[in-house]
Amino acid sequence: MKRKTFIRLGGTLMATPFLSPVISLAGQAPLQNWAGNLTYSTANVQYPATVAEVQQLIKKHSKLKALGTRHCFNRIADSKDDLLSTKELNKVISIDKKAMTVTVEGGIKYGELAPYLHKEGFALHNLASLPHISVAGSITTATHGSGVKNGNLASAVTALEVVVADGSIVHFSKAADPEKFNAVVVGLGAIGVITKVTLAIEPTYMMRQRVFLKLPMVQIKRHFEAIVSAGYSVSLFTDWQNDYVNEVWIKSRMTEKDHDGPEFYGARAATKNLHPIYDHPAESCTDQLGVPGPWYERLPHFKMGFTPSSGKELQAEYFVPIKHAVEAIEAVAKLGKQIGPHLFITEIRTIAADNLWMSPCHNQTSVTIHFTWKPETEAVTKLLPVIEKALAPFNARPHWGKVFTLDPKVLASRYEKIADFKKVVAEYDPHGKFRNAFLEHNIYGG
Incomplete structure (x- = not known):
């Protein structure tokens, strides 16, 4: 039976049922990543707290980049225009005990989700070396733990909700469309903003x-x-x-x-x-x-x-x-x-x-x-x-x-599906709203 929880871990207990003002740090000092080696190229950072606010911001801006917990060491999540942080999208949405899945907002950290799952009697198959990273940021970059039989963190995903370039919500599912699903899970931030993620779970251990x-x-x-x-x-x-x-x-x-x-x-x-x-x-x-x-x-x-x-x-x-x-x-x-x-x-x-x-x-x-x-x-x-x-x-x-x-x-030669990946990106972001210098160089060749 699916349990609706809408728990904001470390914050208010219930999801806000109405559209709240989007928090903005436009004009503030530029952010750095957690290790301090990278200063982001803009101080224009938006902090939406709902999916509707994410849609609103994506429709408003011609160029935008999603920002997670800032644990990357390169400019994959950088923008010289505007950043949309998923920090406030940090709730557990539901646990489906029959399907053995948990659905969460993309900005939740593994270190926030894991204790909650354990308390409910469940677990994930693996974790990275540090729990400070967000679910959406981790899966879109194929972040991983270890174990010869353990896939990376993205391999636990069974479904995604993504807000794409026109502001619409698109759902991707391993069960419904595995080809498209396999294209977008490790999406490098190129497909859109990941707002919800469904992960496979198992009994706690x-x-x-x-x-x-x-x-x-x-x-x-x-x-x-x-x-x-x-x-x-x-x-x-x-x-x-x-x-x-x-x-x-x-x-x-x-x-x-x-x-x-x-x-x-x-x-x-x-x-x-x-x-x-x-x-x-x-x-x-x-x-x-x-x-x-x-x-x-x-x-x-x-x-x-x-x-x-x-x-x-x-x-x-x-x-x-x-x-x-x-x-x-x-x-x-x-x-x-x-x-x-x-x-x-x-x-x-x-x-x-x-x-x-x-x-x-x-x-x-x-x-x-x-x-x-x-x-x-x-x-x-x-x-x-x-x-x-x-x-x-x-x-x-x-x-x-x-x-x-x-x-x-050289990078392209080592990814046999890169051309197909770019076709999927073009389907959902035809004008390059989510492209940045990192993607232009590493995926589109300069």
């Missing part, structure tokens, strides 16, 4: 996580598949400065094997909670040492109430087919001396294949090599082409929300 230190690199070469399959979600952290992986984080459901021994493929068990960056304090990190906890307090690396990762940083990430995982890791390891001075840490994760056209995991189970860089823009900008060249033999695809320098023609 408990988890534990354990950390192991100094896993010999030779074990990665010999036993990569077994290592990354050792838990529900596994992450490898390295700074490329030694012949070992600094830390292995194994997140397991309580029904799975618990790696509670003193060693894991030659790595030793940690005896205290750790941060992915070894010398950082661990108070911001989710509990380890095998302590049981609900899924939403173990799947992310970071707690909702703390600044995630290191704070001031840059991030880049590349997806390669899992069959090339060891070769790709070895290729990057050879660059260790160049990378080391500018790097906080690298995380290696796995993600299952999906059918979403613009997802980096489209038709390929992937391994990702993620770089958390020191905030040294000039040095990182010089390093990225070097890394991209090393990963070129594996047709690496970059994370859409992080920094990269791949040529648009």
